[in-house]
Amino acid sequence: MNNDEIQLVADIRPDAPPYDREARNAAKRRLVAAAGTREPRWRRSYTLALAGALAVAVGTTAVVTAQAPGGETNRQDGGTQAVVALPEISHMSAHEVLGRAAHAARDELDPRDDQFVKVESQTMYGAFGELVTNDKGETSPETRYLYRTKRAIWQSANGEKAGVLKVENLEPRVYPGWPIPQSAYKRRDDGWTRLPICEKPPAYLRNDYASLKKLPTDADGMRAHLYTGDRGGDSKDEAAWAAAGDMLRENYVPAAQRAALFKAIGTIPGVDVMENAEDAAGRKGIGVGRVSAGVREDLIFDPTTYELLGERGVVVDEKEAKSPAGSLVASTAQLSVSVADSLPEETPEASDGVSVVLDGKEVSCN
Amino acid sequence: MVTLPLTHMAGTHTPPSPSDDAALIEESLADPDRFAGLFDRHADEIYRYAARRLDDVTTAEDVTAETFLVAFRKRKRYDLSKADARPWLYGIASNLISGHRRSEVRRLKALARQAPEPPAGFEERSAERVTADRLRPALAAALTGLRSAERDLLLLVAWTDLTYEKAAQALGVPVGTVRSRLSRTRTKIRRFLESHV
Numbered sequence: 001m002n003n004d005e006i007q008l009v010a011d012i013r014p015d016a017p018p019y020d021r022e023a024r025n026a027a028k029r030r031l032v033a034a035a036g037t038r039e040p041r042w043r044r045s046y047t048l049a050l051a052g053a054l055a056v057a058v059g060t061t062a063v064v065t066a067q068a069p070g071g072e073t074n075r076q077d078g079g080t081q082a083v084v085a086l087p088e089i090s091h092m093s094a095h096e097v098l099g100r101a102a103h104a105a106r107d108e109l110d111p112r113d114d115q116f117v118k119v120e121s122q123t124m125y126g127a128f129g130e131l132v133t134n135d136k137g138e139t140s141p142e143t144r145y146l147y148r149t150k151r152a153i154w155q156s157a158n159g160e161k162a163g164v165l166k167v168e169n170l171e172p173r174v175y176p177g178w179p180i181p182q183s184a185y186k187r188r189d190d191g192w193t194r195l196p197i198c199e200k201p202p203a204y205l206r207n208d209y210a211s212l213k214k215l216p217t218d219a220d221g222m223r224a225h226l227y228t229g230d231r232g233g234d235s236k237d238e239a240a241w242a243a244a245g246d247m248l249r250e251n252y253v254p255a256a257q258r259a260a261l262f263k264a265i266g267t268i269p270g271v272d273v274m275e276n277a278e279d280a281a282g283r284k285g286i287g288v289g290r291v292s293a294g295v296r297e298d299l300i301f302d303p304t305t306y307e308l309l310g311e312r313g314v315v316v317d318e319k320e321a322k323s324p325a326g327s328l329v330a331s332t333a334q335l336s337v338s339v340a341d342s343l344p345e346e347t348p349e350a351s352d353g354v355s356v357v358l359d360g361k362e363v364s365c366n
Numbered sequence: 367m368v369t370l371p372l373t374h375m376a377g378t379h380t381p382p383s384p385s386d387d388a389a390l391i392e393e394s395l396a397d398p399d400r401f402a403g404l405f406d407r408h409a410d411e412i413y414r415y416a417a418r419r420l421d422d423v424t425t426a427e428d429v430t431a432e433t434f435l436v437a438f439r440k441r442k443r444y445d446l447s448k449a450d451a452r453p454w455l456y457g458i459a460s461n462l463i464s465g466h467r468r469s470e471v472r473r474l475k476a477l478a479r480q481a482p483e484p485p486a487g488f489e490e491r492s493a494e495r496v497t498a499d500r501l502r503p504a505l506a507a508a509l510t511g512l513r514s515a516e517r518d519l520l521l522l523v524a525w526t527d528l529t530y531e532k533a534a535q536a537l538g539v540p541v542g543t544v545r546s547r548l549s550r551t552r553t554k555i556r557r558f559l560e561s562h563v
Contacts (some may be wrong), residue, residue, distance in 0.1 A: 005552040005559075010524040011498030012505055014477055016414035017423055019430075024413070027431035028405050034435055035398035129396040143396070183396065 108255050111157035111209055111339040118340045119155075119250045121310070122280050123332040124148045126175055129183065144175035145184040146329065153250045154343050155195065159208030163195040164347040176315070176327035194348045204228040207247050209254070217256040219263035226264055237269050241290060244268075245299060248308040252337050255305075262288075262306045265299070274298065279310030281333035287312070294320030295329055310334055387451035391444050401441065405434050408452055411526075412459050418525055419463050421472035429466070433459045453528060453535035460518040460536065471510055478506035501563060508558040516551045519544060 111117055129143035148170035155163040172184040203211070204225065216222050226240035244265045247253060253261060265271060270290040277287025277300045289298030294317035300309045313330030315321040323329060387404060394401035412433055417426040436458050437451075444454060463470060480502065498505070509517055515537070522533045530548075534541040 005555040006520065006524050006548070008498045008501060008505055009509070009520060009555070012477065012502050013525045014418050014473075014480065016417040019410055019413040019417075020423070020427065023423075023427040023431075024409060027409065027427065027434065028402060030431055031405055031434050031438060032399065032402055034438055035394075035401055127396065183393070 109252055109337065109339055110254075111252075113158035113160075113210060114341075115157045116154040116161075116163065116340040116343060117157055117209055117252045118152065118336075118338050119252070119334055120150075120152045120336045121250060121332055121334045122148070122150050122170075124173065124280060124330060125332075126313075126329050127172075127184070129181065143181040143183070144178040144323075145180045146173040146175050147184065147187060148172060151250070153195070154340055154347075155251070156197065156208060157339075158210035159206055160197060162197050162343075162347075162350065164343050165193045165195055166344075166346070167191065167193070175323060175329060177323045192344075192346045192348055194350065196350070202229060207251055209252060212247065212251075212257050213254045215257050215260075217260050219260050219267065222257065222260035222264035223267050226268070238292070240268050241265070241271065245311070248299060249311070250334070253307075258306050262301060277312060279312065279333040280331040281310065281335065283309050283333065285309045291316055294318070294322075297330065307337070308334055386449035388444070388446045388449050391441050391451060392446055394438075394441055398438070401434075401438050404437070404451060404455075408455055409434065411452065412455050415456060415526055416459055416463060419470060419473060419521060420466055421469040421476060425466055425469045429459060429462045432462055436462070448535065450532070453532040456522055456526060456528060456533075457536035457538060460522065464514050464518070467514075474506045474510045478503040501559060504559050504562045505555070507562065508555045511558065512551060512554065516547060516554070519547055520551050523548065 109117070124146050127143075127145055127147045150168045150170060152166045153163065154165075167190055169187050169190050172180055172187075174180055215225055223240075226243045227236055244261060247261060265288055266273070268290070271288060272290070274287040274289070276284045277289075277298050278284050279300045283300075283302075285300040286303050287298035287300050289296050291297075294315060295313045296316045297311065297313045299311055301307065302309055310333040311330060312328065312332070315323045315325050315327040315329060318325045321327075321329070387407070390400060390403050394404075409430060413426060413430040416429040416433075417423065420426045420429065433455055437455060440458075444451070448454070509520070512520065519533060519537060522528050522536055523530065528536060530544050531541050534544040537544070539547075
């Protein structure tokens with residue numbers, strides 16, 4: 001036998017049948033779904049989750065987030081650390097403060113089903129890179145930085161049409177106690193991302209204006225809504241808190257539901273209030289928040305209309321948060337909320353569609 | 367549904383591709399969605415490998431999908447000094463294929479029965495190729511009789527374009543082990559052919 005056995009085996013290599021396109025798409029969807037279902041370090045809105053899942057091909061970072069200040073009054077160089085006074089928690093009970101509830105005087109928006117809710121905001125959230133150890137035992141360090149964006153989002157008022165998200169990255173900032181990694185300057189999610197509509201999302205997860213308008217207008221009813229269904233999270237209370245944030249963030253909640261929601265949030269165990277919480281634009285409002293992983297996270301409300309002004313995160317437990325107490329690690333401001341008749345012309349075309357996992361079920365979106 | 371490639375999703379903005387797989391895997395640590403880029407690059411190649419080794423297309427499709435899911439979960443342990451992730455993916459796929467022993471055996475039996483190449487191309491075919499065709503049933507039987515680790519290595523070397531070094535990476539063994547294992551495997555095959563042809 002003078003033929004090399006390896007060559008003989010190579011010579012009988014069978015042809016591979018073509019990779020079925022549908023099977024290939026399904027495999028990729030499973031991978032994308034797996035990448036999108038990780039546990040968030042900080043609350044992650046439904047919108048963000050969806051945008052992240054979609055953005056696979058584009059590299060929209062769906063890393064976790066916490067917001068920090070972006071207002072001109074707070075502007076600092078990338079290399080400096082943002083530190084604020086520790087929050088003074090109100091002695092009033094949450095229920096007491098929240099009981100002042102909103103009877104909004106301002107002109108309320110009332111988008112028609114065929115219109116879009118447009119929200120412009122500025123955000124600062126923490127981006128967390130994980131500790132990596134390779135097979136040789138070499139480690140590359142855990143990283144943190146605060147990434148900042150200007151965002152505008154358009155979402156269908158009745159949730160039946162795709163929306164769009166425009167992101168402009170701003171200079172990153174130091175996450176106090178952590179050097180800024182090079183990767184902070186290489187974010188690639190600038191630009192326009194289509195936000196597809198998923199087929200038949202569970203009703204309780206819908207946050208479009210038309211759906212919100214049908215929600216209860218009393219605190220008890222709204223509280224029950226926040227505790228409905230499997231919303232993930234470590235506890236039902238955490239999930240209810242996250243659900244409230246998801247309803248408010250980059251969105252418009254009708255006045256009656258807004259008041260109910262505001263009161264309902266105050267009944268979530270662990271939630272309390274602080275007066276004069278400042279958002280990323282320097283506006284002061286009522287902070288309603290809870291502590292998670294050593295960071296106090298607040299939703300900041302306009303004291304008269306109870307609209308969401310923004311969010312902020314401040315380190316209160318240095319050891320747990322691995323950052324000095326008082327560090328501002330999240331700050332956002334919703335700068336404008338308006339109604340648009342149509343999507344901007346920059347909105348990307350629909351594509352093949354993707355699948356995401358909602359409520360434990362894979363649903364396709366387009 | 368309108369069919370545009372996924373890459374059109376972001377409209378005007380297309381991210382630059384990282385220069386190598388390791389960079390992409392590193393990015394996926396902070397941004398898991400980036401990992402889908404690895405699928406785009408290598409899914410077809412891994413599928414071909416699985417489809418050659420397994421009897422039914424569905425199993426090959428499952429192995430391919432599972433390979434990337436396993437890789438995604440293990441990505442933190444990827445050796446970022448290795449720019450080419452294919453050996454790693456082939457290694458995972460090989461492990462998964464080993465879990466489908468019956469499908470593998472059916473594949474090799476089918477290979478043994480496979481008709482020789484059509485005569486039209488006969489003139490161009492090398493003498494070795496003709497020999498291989500003649501030996502096909504016995505070769506397939508010899509492959510069936512190998513130990514799983516031997517078959518994995520032999521088919522990685524013979525049916526993919528991995529070098530010995532990369533095959534060693536795929537199987538997580540030193541390249542010296544690859545050489546000695548291949549040498550033993552060749553001897554086994556030679557003896558099998560001598561006694562069966």
